[in-house]
Amino acid sequence: MDRITLPSLDGPPGDRLEIVSAWDASTPYQAWRPQILVPSTFRPATAPRVYAVVNQKGGAGKTTSAVELAAAWAAEGYRVRVIDADHQEAALSVWLVPQYPDEGPRHSLRSVFFDECTLAEATYPTRFEGIDIVPSGVDLQRVEYERPIGAEQAIAAALAAEAEAGTSVHDVTVIDGAPSLGLVTVAALAASDEVLVPVKVGGLDMKGMQSLHRTIRTVQQKVNPKLRVGAVILTAWDKSDFARQLAVQVSTDYPEAIIVPIRRSIRASEAPLAEAPVRSYAPRSTAAGDYGQAAGIILPGRAAA
Ligand SMILES: Nc1ncnc2c1ncn2[C@@H]1O[C@H](COP(=O)(O)OP(=O)(O)O)[C@@H](O)[C@H]1O
Ligand SMILES: [Mg+2]
Incomplete structure (x- = not known):
């Protein structure tokens, strides 16, 4: 299989989003541009x-x-799952269609929850260089009602088992x-x-945002104290007072x-219909560029680190 290489983006710098450490609430609406807020306490991660x-x-x-984050990190040379x-x-x-071998079982995330295989055995290449996938189908819902023992920790345990065996080959898991x-x-x-939280700017549900917030805080307190909220991603952003209010609320x-x-x-x-990341399908689009910028702040490329 020839894998498609995800491109680096060398777009015109004028089209990049501005980075600020605080919102300036006094900017008049007309002069308002989309900005990335990077709080002064934020520390980029390493693989x-x-x-x-x-x-x-x-x-x-x-x-x-x-x-898109996976595609951006793969373009940086990270091995992403x-x-x-x-x-x-x-x-x-x-x-991101998994490329199954011609023969043998086809595993999925469900098989990992039910201890039928390791995470590595459920990992398949995609057509894109640097991106592998653990697929799922409708049968994953069996996890919700059969509740196999240890399900809450199943993905963590599968990752830990790989790390312990020294068999993990991926730098980034999304x-x-x-x-x-x-x-x-x-x-x-x-x-x-x-945790990365995408929020669609057009379709806000404030109640939903509150229960998500509670769930994240509960998991931090009871299950995974190291979990941090790395980014809130305002998707399908366009200029509106609502987008601004939302940005202030999530910050x-x-x-x-x-x-x-x-x-x-x-x-x-x-892009989904083209079965390719936007980064590959339309590398000059704002979506590809904006996600590329976000990825570079969340987890900078090795060259930058
Ligand atoms: N930046 C964007 N601009 C326009 N449409 C977008 C953008 N990001 C996502 N969408 C569209 O919004 C819809 C929902 O996105 P999706 O990623 O499937 O959400 P979820 O996985 O949360 O259900 C899809 O049709 C997707 O193509
Ligand atoms: Mg989805």
């Missing part, structure tokens, strides 16, 4: 690193964010969450160093996180 992309609202931009933790749509597995705060989502949070809820807008782009909605 290896595990990220959970979580928001219980469907359509928040989880799968898009998981794919994406894990599809959404049984409802399995959109990630349809977008878990694409389901639109629920069920057992699989808790398992994703329990296994992660950081209050998650003062430790960077807040990054990803501008609304038709290319982002076309």
Whole structure:
């Protein structure tokens, strides 16, 4: 199989998002531009690193964010594994088609929860250089109602087993969450160093944001004290007073996180059909550029570190 190399982006610097350490509330609306908020307390991470992309609202931009951050890190030379933790749509597995061998069993994340295989055995290459995938299908929902023993820790344990055996080959793991705060989502949070929260600017549900906030804080207190909120990603961003209010709200809820807008782009909605990341399908689009900038702040390339 020839794997497609994900491009570096050398876009015009004028199109890059400005980086600030505080919002300037006095900027008049007309002069207002999308900015990345990087709090002065923020420290970029180093590999290896595990990220959970979580928001219980469907359509928040989880799968898009998981794919584009993975693509940006793969373009930097990191070996990235994406894990599809959404049984409802399995959109990630349809977008980044796993390349199964001609023979032998086809494992998935469900097989890992039920101890039928290791995480490595459930990991398949994609068509893209540097990105491997642990796929899922609808049968992942069996985890929610059969609740296999140790499910909450299943992903964490599988990663730890790899690390212990010295067999882990991935620098970055990105878990694409389901639109629920069920057992699989808790398992994703329990296994992660950081949670990344995509929020769609057009479709806010303040109640939903509060229960997500509570879930993250509870997991931090009871299951995974090292978990931190790395970024809030404002997806399909466009200029509106609402977008500004939302940005201020999330920066209050998650003062430790960077807040990054990803501008609304038709290319982002076309890419899944093309079965390619936006970075490969439309490298000059704002979505590719904005995600590239976000990825570089969250986990800088080795050359920059
Ligand atoms: N920056 C963007 N601009 C325009 N559309 C976007 C953008 N990001 C995501 N979308 C679209 O929003 C929809 C929901 O995104 P998706 O990543 O599938 O969300 P989730 O995984 O949270 O359900 C998809 O149709 C996707 O193409
Ligand atoms: Mg999704």
